[in-house]
Amino acid sequence: MTEWTRIGRDEDVVDGEPFAAALDDGTAVALYRFEGAVYAIGDICPHEDVRLSEGFLDGGTIECPLHQSCFEIRTGKVIEGGPAYEDVPSFDVRNEDGALFVRAKR
Ligand code: FES
Known part of the structure; x- marks a missing residue:
């Protein structure tokens, strides 16, 4: 994915709560608001096929719900x-008039 994909609204992403979404190609992504900024990372644990956003969010880290990576x-x-x-991918996030867009980092 090289282009921006609209993924939600700014108000969908609240402090302390993962926002799970998916790109048009089905790639699972989770957005997080942390210290005033919104971040997006891949939402599938590289160990087994489970969504990280269903885990435990502690400040700047998300803990996998299955084996606690x-x-x-x-x-x-x-x-x-x-x-x-293995790391999960991270994405650029852009806010355009309250709409959030993500794209793979270059
Ligand atoms: S499935 Fe995430 S650490 Fe095992």
Whole structure:
């Protein structure tokens, strides 16, 4: 995906709560509002096929609901300690008149 995809409204993404969405091609993405900015990362755990957004959000990290691997919501980077060892992708986020768009980072 190289183009911007409209994924929701700014007010859909609230502090402390993941917003699960999907791109047109079915790619699962979750958006997070953290410290005044909105971030988007891939929402499928690289360890097994489960949505990270159903896990536990703790500040800037999301914990997988199945085996507790943790990922940084700003970057998608995995934090050592769980069984997952691969990062999830992160996406650029753009706000255009209250509509949120995402695209793969270049
Ligand atoms: S499924 Fe996420 S850590 Fe195992």
